[in-house]
Amino acid sequence: MNRKVRFSNFSIRRILSNDLSILDNARLRLLYYGLALSFFTLSVILADVIYQHHIILSITTGMMLVSSVALFKFLTYRPRWIAISHLILIVATIANLINIFIAIQNVDVVTVEVIIMIMLFGFYMLGKEAGLIYSLLNIVPVLTLLLLQYSNNYVLPFKPEKVDQTTTIIAVFACLALIAFIHSHFYNAFIKTIKELKETSDKQTELTAEFTLAIEKAQKSSEAKSEFLSTMSHEIRTPLNAVIGMSNLLITGNPRPDQRENLEVLKFSAGNLLSIVNDVLDFNKIESGRLVFENTKFNLPELMQNICGGQMMTAQVKGILFKLDVDSTLNRKMLFGDPTRITQIVFNLVSNAIKFTADGNIAVKATCIEDRHNRVTVNFSVKDTGIGIEQKRLNLIFEPFIQESTSTTRQYGGTGLGLAIVKRLLELQGLKMKVTSKPGVGSEFSFNMEFPVATEAFEPSTSNLPQITENGQTLSAIRMLIAEDNPVNVMLMKKLLSKWNIVPSIAENGERAVELIQYGNFDIILMDLQMPVMNGFDAAKEIRKMPDPKKSSIPIIALTASALFDIRERVQESGMNDYVSKPFIPNELFEKIQNLVANPTISKFIVAGKPVAPQ
Structure with missing residues (x-):
């Protein structure tokens, strides 16, 4: 609302505001035009009652006329419509009570119209509670006067002022005009408000549809980002697995000092690159809100x-x-x-x-x-x-x-x-x-x-479970199947396993791995997850469905370079016992092989195709 208008302002445009609702602007217009109309009507009535020498009616009418002028000026200078509405109703109520109790000492058609006008104005301008209060302030005294007159108990020491027909006609016409104006004005305001609400509802529906579409796009974008990170993780981790693995193998092969230094630099650089990839993936996992905290025992x-x-x-x-x-x-x-x-x-x-x-x-x-x-x-x-x-x-x-x-x-x-x-x-x-x-x-x-x-x-472990050792004869007896399509990784795994006296069989895809399990006997499977023809998840499910319990319960370790957030759950759901992320640490892989092969009961944890992964 514009509060910087000058005192000399008489324009309604300067007191209206786009910040106000349609109803509030309608209330300002009603006050502006209603006070102007009241000024002219009261001027005519005042002249008439003065001409007829009605002293009390002249005083009340004059009071209302002066009030309408003062409130009109107040409105155009400081458009505080709530305060002005209260003042109008107070003045009208006082004038009405003076007229019926003192001036005319009776309830006529003009009195009824004034009460109706006060009721409408109170409800429309100030709401339910204020409208009810001002209505009762006018209705109760009128009913009281009628009861007193009915019992002949209302008598004043002076005669009431008799109003002629001309004054009554003017007053009735003025009241009807104001009542009609209030109704029509607020009817238009209500219609505009309903139209505005409908337009707002339609816009809200459109915005909701757009918002829903935006959410769907954001979800698809998030899924695409996750898939992208998973793919990039696989593509980066796969060669890193070979670089770090070969570096470890070459370092353990007694290289010359200058070669060892070069290999250490190579290993360190690959480790830094892996650390960067892991940081980005971990941060994305946290920001996506998919991180779930575990609650396990530890020392x-x-x-x-x-x-x-x-x-x-x-x-x-x-x-x-x-x-x-x-x-x-x-x-x-x-x-x-x-x-x-x-x-x-x-x-x-x-x-x-x-x-x-x-x-x-x-x-x-x-x-x-x-x-x-x-x-x-x-x-x-x-x-x-x-x-x-x-x-x-x-x-x-x-x-x-x-x-x-x-x-x-x-x-x-x-x-x-x-x-x-x-x-x-x-x-x-x-x-x-x-x-x-x-x-x-x-x-x-x-x-x-x-x-x-x-x-x-907490009791520190004193046993060295499992009993298999790297230089023990039992390692050479392990029958291992590796399902891996990347030839570099196959070569790396063969070189690494040769140090543990293990000679593995190789399957270039999941379908081939299932075939080899059907016609051969193995103690453990290292299963890559992303392979052509049949991936590792499907291959594991097919193996778990085999009728031979020895084959269906064979331990399976997933080898994955994927960054999918639910990789652990997917590995468990497919029936695999555990997983190792590429690039893997040889000791970590060796420990998992020990646990699963040296402890056959671990393979019995598989229930309905859902194993409990070793901790």
């Missing part, structure tokens, strides 16, 4: 040792003192949580600390700050003496693809996704990261995490 000191074991060696190579300190109260406790995500968080923080620390030390701590027997709260802290971070950039380092500065990116490399992944993983669990840092001095990243505690105590 925190043992987990921290596993996380930091390899990192200690990396720090030692750089000449950095690495210290791991885990609270001794946690040694014999079994906690419930997601060790995979804890590993991801701590590993990223430690890797960053090593990356950005040239000399000095790194301290990793896990401190029990609250022990309530059935629940513990642990503070994780990673502190370094590295390059540090400026205070103003502390929030930026947690944004994806952003590092402390461009020079940092050039000097240290990386995608800038590590801390973004850490932040998202903590936020999904309702946790926050605390960072203290000073340039040139170092940084400390810490957070608190609460864990339920298992009833049983």
Whole structure:
């Protein structure tokens, strides 16, 4: 509403506003034209009652005339229609009561029309409650007067003023005109409002349809992105598997010092590329909202040792003192949580600390700050003496693809996704990261995490299950089938398995693998998932349907370079026992083979084609 109009304004255009609804603008118009019409009508009536020497009617009519002029000016200067409406109704009610109780001392047709006009004006302008109040303020006194007159109990010491027919005709005509004007004005406003609502509804329907279409497109785009990432992951991981695998094989083959140095550089570069691919895939998985936290039992000191074991060696190579300190109260406790995500968080923080620390030390701590027997709260802290971070950039380092500065990116490399992944993983669990840092001095990243505690105590494993060893004779007796269509990967697998005294059979696709299982005997299958003719999922399902229980229950390990979010579920649903991601770590694959071959009961976990994958 325009509140900058001058006092001299008399135009209705300057008090209307596009910010108001159709009904509110209609109310302003009604006040504007209604007050103008009332001014002329009251002027005629005032002249008539003065001419007839009706003192009380002259006073009330004059009061209403002055009020209409003042309210009209107030409206054109400060268009506060609610306040003005209340003032009009108050003045009209007072004038009406004075007229019927004092001036004419009776209820006539004009009185009834005035009450009807007050009722309509109150309901239309101010709503149900105000309209009801003003209606009762006029109706109740009128009924009271009629009852008093009926019982002959209403007598004043002076005679009422007699109004002639001319005044009555003018008043009746004016009231009917105002009543008709109020009805017609708001009827048009209501019709316009209904049309506007219909148009808005139609637009809303169109917008809803467009929004639904946009959601469908976004879903298809998300699915396409996931498929693209899966395909690109497969295409990148497959050659990386060969590069890293061959590098490992060549390094174990006693190369010359200069050859070893070249191989280490090759392996390191391939590892960096794999780390970048993994960061992008992990971040996409988190952002897609498809990440599900597990709730399994684990021992925190043992987990921290596993996380930091390899990192200690990396720090030692750089000449950095690495210290791991885990609270001794946690040694014999079994906690419930997601060790995979804890590993991801701590590993990223430690890797960053090593990356950005040239000399000095790194301290990793896990401190029990609250022990309530059935629940513990642990503070994780990673502190370094590295390059540090400026205070103003502390929030930026947690944004994806952003590092402390461009020079940092050039000097240290990386995608800038590590801390973004850490932040998202903590936020999904309702946790926050605390960072203290000073340039040139170092940084400390810490957070608190609460864990339920298992009833049983942690007992370190004393047995070396499974009993198969790399140089044992039992490995050579393993009958293994490898379903793999990539010849480079086949060559790599043959070279790797030859070190374990295993000579595998090869199937170039899933269909061929099913045929070999039907006519041969094998102890374990390594199944690639993306193959021509028949993929690994379908091949596994066909094997599980075989009538021979020995063949249908044969352990199957999936070898996958895919980045699909539901890969674990798909592997289990197809009847496979476990999976290894390419590029795989030889020791990891060797351990899974040991578990499945040395422990035949694991293969019995398959129920209705759905195995329980080993942990």
